[in-house]
Amino acid sequence: MKHPFGHLIDTLRSEQYEERRYFNLLKLSDVRYEKLPFCMRVLLESAIRKCDGFYIKTDDVSSILDWQMQQNQAEVAFSPARVLLQDFTGIPAMVDLAAMRDALAKQGVDPNLVNPRCPTDLIVDHSLQIDYSKWPETMIRNQEMELIRNKERLQFFKWCSKTFKNINVVPPDINAVHQVNLEYLCQVVQEGEGFIYPDSVVGTDSHTTMINGLGILGWGVGGIESEAVMLGQPVSLTLPQVVGCKLVGTINPLATSIDIVLGITKHLRQAGIGRKFVEFFGPGVQQLSAPDRTTIANMCPEYNATVSFFPVDDVTLQHFKNTSTDHPEKLVVLEDYLKAIKLFRSYGDQSDEPQYSEMNLSSIVPHVSGPKRPQDRVAVTCMKEDFINCLNEKVGFKGFHISKEKQATQVPFLHEGAEYNLAHGSVVIAAVISCTNNCNPSVMLAAGLLAKKAVEAGLTVKPYIRTNLVPGSGTVTHYLNTSGVLPYLRKLRFEVVGYGCATCVGNTAPLPESVVDAIKQGDLVACGVLSGNRHLEGRLCDCVRANYLASPPLVVAYAIAGTVSINLETEPLGVNSEGKDVYLRDIWPSKEEVNHTEENIVIASMFKELRSRMEVRDYNGSTFWNRLESAESALFPWDPKSTYIRCPSFFSKLSKEVCTPQSIEGAYPLLFLGDKVTTDHISPAGSIARVSAAAKYLQSKRLTPREFNSYGARRGNDAVMTRGTFASIKLQNRLIGKTGPKTLHIPSGQMLDVFEAAERYQRDGVPLIILAGKEYGSGSSRDWAAKGPYLMGVRAVIAESFEKIHRNHLVGMGIAPLQFLPGQNADSLELCGKERFTINLPQELTPRQHTGKSFSVTALFENDMDVAFFRHGGILKYVARSLLL
Incomplete structure (x- = not known):
């Protein structure tokens, strides 16, 4: 078939490389193209190149070109x-x-x-x-x-x-x-x-x-x-709004990229940019290194944006020149191509820049975030006061409701033969982990330089604090070691423990028993401090209630202080061997010092090391992987004894014919939930509790608790993951009125594990729904947060609002995401959660209670593809049927 945009094909020529063909978007001769945000130009190029008249149509191209008029309206496909x-x-x-x-x-x-x-x-x-x-x-x-x-x-x-x-x-x-x-x-x-x-x-x-x-x-x-x-x-998306964020001013020398990202997060959250793209521009962008930009872009889910985009400019180009010296020809092609289709950003001429919201970088000061949510920012200078307020406030997103007379509680305990005291605010976990910051040399080097100065000043970290250093890559270890700061981190007990997600997904080694006993004895609000972007309550450790996100150098500082109940500006971190107070300002490395170290250490050799390991097919050093045996067959030989890999039942009733979605008749609510139910609550990723339904299953397979591993590691076994659905110890189910992975089996009145209740409903042929509040499914993207409920027999979720990715997952598994009408919720409709519901599909979407009372909801199907997936019973069956035809 003749390509509908074949006339745009052009050739990129230079004496430095062989000719390359490309779709020259400038040949559209459309004035709208140069007015498009840069991220929209990427969407447009893909739509033109992939336009086949079936998945991607010429209408998609027209909609993107007409972005100003079509945003938030037109549905487009993106490959x-x-x-x-x-x-x-x-x-x-x-x-x-x-x-x-x-x-x-x-x-x-x-x-x-x-x-x-x-x-x-x-x-x-x-x-x-x-x-x-x-x-x-x-x-x-x-x-x-x-x-x-x-x-x-x-x-x-x-x-x-x-x-x-x-x-x-x-x-x-x-x-x-x-x-x-x-x-x-x-x-x-x-x-x-x-x-x-x-x-x-x-x-x-x-x-x-x-x-x-x-x-x-x-x-x-x-x-x-x-x-x-x-x-x-292709990915189907509603053509998004693109919010421009103009950066101006000069960065505070004490502010790290973490402070910048938290400042931008607050600014954009207040601007209300949910589901939108953000594109950065303005003179302040040039002050941000490429690692700074990736750190900022990483946090866009926290303010509910889909994308935070930094167009390629001279800073980006220089970054690739510093890190990709093995392929100079590719860099020349890259620059020539991006300039040829106007995807290269120049900040020299600002005359045609749109007027977007403006943010002044000089207004940013160091912050931490917590104790339970990333959006609750606390200036470091106000940390002590804020923590005391958290102790006083009623239990909620920030409060712990500790009585005045118990706030001064101190519990003595022995560790490694020495006596210590724990109090409210004591730090028991301090982790610089493989998350937001490790790709950014400046903040990691700052942590190392601070550790060096701290050791030289005679400061230490108490041995009972669980300290971890989990770099994002060997590259980070390389430059920490080469710069000479790694030995000082080790002296403060920040030892490299490996590469991969660990602390932030709940895979922390158990705290010393004496520490756990002291926390329980005093009912203490113990603290974890980590340099990540996930810190939900109970995720790090079930006995650590307060968790703060901080930049790597601040993680080290709070570990030295041993408490978060401290004003780092006016109170000392500790005393040296001479009995002299040492303050944070005494050991904080200057921006010039960090930049000098970065420029001299972050060199092309670091990236060469990774590329050499990746490009050698036997993966040097990975002997275990090389020696692993695996089957040669086209079909996987499932082992019925395996507790890790199991053939799921998603295709057990696959047929060529598409069945019309059946009405949901007489469904009971499996759970009655409130606001901010995260995917951590729905599908935990940490350790498997010994008393859980998943543990009972694994014990039936003759595994000991030591062999349970984690939910994340067992995501290839649907029997474990279904039993782990809604198994969070922090789940608050209004049907039982207390925290825990339990629910009410309404017909019998028994309180059961959520899985056991769902299993009984399924045996009786009773469909299930879930009632919830605002932002259902927020947090990390997890497919089992939809697969698990599907296998439990959940047919619909009725909530006040949904997190976008989780809504997509529900649709993708054939579960209907239904939203209360504006101003309505379960309470306003006087639902107690024990009613039976009938929902007629697809003729109407008005749930009818068993009493005959009804109310309207909105079905959150955003486009024709959503409807197609739901009709087929999910994406998997849709794709499988396409191969059967």
Whole structure:
């Protein structure tokens, strides 16, 4: 078929490289193109290049060009250049593809047809648990345990890497997923199918948005959506508004990129930019290094934006010149191509810049965030006062409701033969982890330089504090070591424990028993301080109630202080050997000192090391991976004894015919939930509690608690994950009136584990719904937060509002996301949660209670594709049926 935009094909020529073909958007001769935000130009190029008249139509191109008039109205399709998976979300996706192969084979269809059609990278990095700490050989011992514990999963990944086409599996002990994305996978300009085009990505890692800091359009999707993209389906999105954020002023020398990102987060949250794209511009942008930009772009989910985009400019180009010296020709092509289609940003001429909201960088001061939510920012100078207020306030998003007479409680305890005291505000976990900051040398070096000065000043960290240093990649360890600061971090007990998500997903080694006993004895509000962007209550450790996000140097500072109940401006961190007070200002490294170290340490050799490891196919140093055996068959040989990999039942009733969605008749609410129910509550990712339904299942398989591993590691087993659904100890279910993973089986009046109640309802043939409040499904993207309820028999969720990605997941599993009308909720409608509901589909969406009372809701199906997925019973069945025809 003749390409509808074939007349735009042009050739890029230079004496420095071979000719490249590309779609020259300037040949549109459309004045609207140059008025488009840069991120919209990336969408437009993809729509033009991929326009096939079926998935992507000429109307999509017209809508994007007419962005000013069509934003928030037109639905467009977008085919990203690649898909990025981490292992926790990647393993269920690959298990689903393996199960789809089985289903097609049973229907007489060649299973080899099931392959990712979009280039897909899967990075194994989330399985690290911290079994050992504060040992010289810590990292090696933790890595050995990781490989032994996850052998079954790794064998499955090895089979995937050999069997599926168009997928690249990066084994463990290479780097964290977002670091691999930033340091190796990102190309800015891709080449394929005879053309060059802008790089773009959708990913299941919560840090996917970091890539926008390098001028690469990318955002997070769930595992269910990623599977659809892998199998050739474009992403459907409502053409977004693009909010310009103008940066002006000069950065405060004491402000790190973490302070900047928290300042921008607050500013944009107040601006109300939910589901929008943000594009940064203005003279202040040039003050931000490429790592600074990726750190800022990483946090856009926290203010509910889809993307925070920094167009490629001279700073970005210089970053790639410093880090990609092995491929100088590619850099010349990159610059020439982006300038040819006007995707290169120049800040020299500001005359044609749009008038957007403006933010002054000089207004930003150091902050931390907590004690329970990232949006609750606290200036460091106000930390002590704010923590005391949290103790006084009633239990809620900030409060702990500790009585006045108990706020001075101190509990003595013994640790390693010495006596210490714990009080409210005592720090028991301090972690610089593989998350937001580790790609940014400036903040990591600041932490190292602060540690150096602290040691030289005679300061120490108390030995009972669980300190961890989990760099995002070997690159970080390399420059910390080369700059000479790593030994000082070690002296303060910040030992490198491995690479991968650990503390922030609840994989922290247990606290010393004496510490846990002291916390429980005094009912203390103990604290964790971490340099990440996730710190929900109870996630780090169930006995640590207050958790604060802070920049890496502040994590080290609070670890030295041993408490968050301190004013770091006026109170000393400690005393030196001479009995002299040492203040934070005495050891805080200057911006000039950090910049000097960064410029002399962050050099191309660091990135060369990663590239050499990635480009050698046997992955030097990963002997365990190389020796792993895996099957050679097109179908995966499922082991019925495996507790890690299990064929799910999603395709058990697959047929060629599409059934009209049946009405939901006589459904009971499985749960009656309030506001801010996160995916952590719905599908926990941390350790498996010994008294949980999942633990009972694993014990029936003759596993001991030591062998349980984590929910994240067992995401390839639907039996574990379904039992782990709503298993959070922090779940607040109004049907039982207390916190815990329990619910009321309404017909019998019994209080049961949520899974056991759902199982009984299913045996009786009773459909289920969930009632909830605002922002249902917020937090990390997790496909099992929708898959688990689906397998439990949940047909619909009725809530005041939904987090966008989780809404997509519900639709993708064939669960109806229904929203109360504005101004209404369960309380205003006088629902007690014990009613039975009938919802007629698709004729009407008016839930009728068993009493005959009815109320209206809005079905949150945003486009025709949503409706198609729901009619088919979810994305997986939709794709499978397309291969059956």
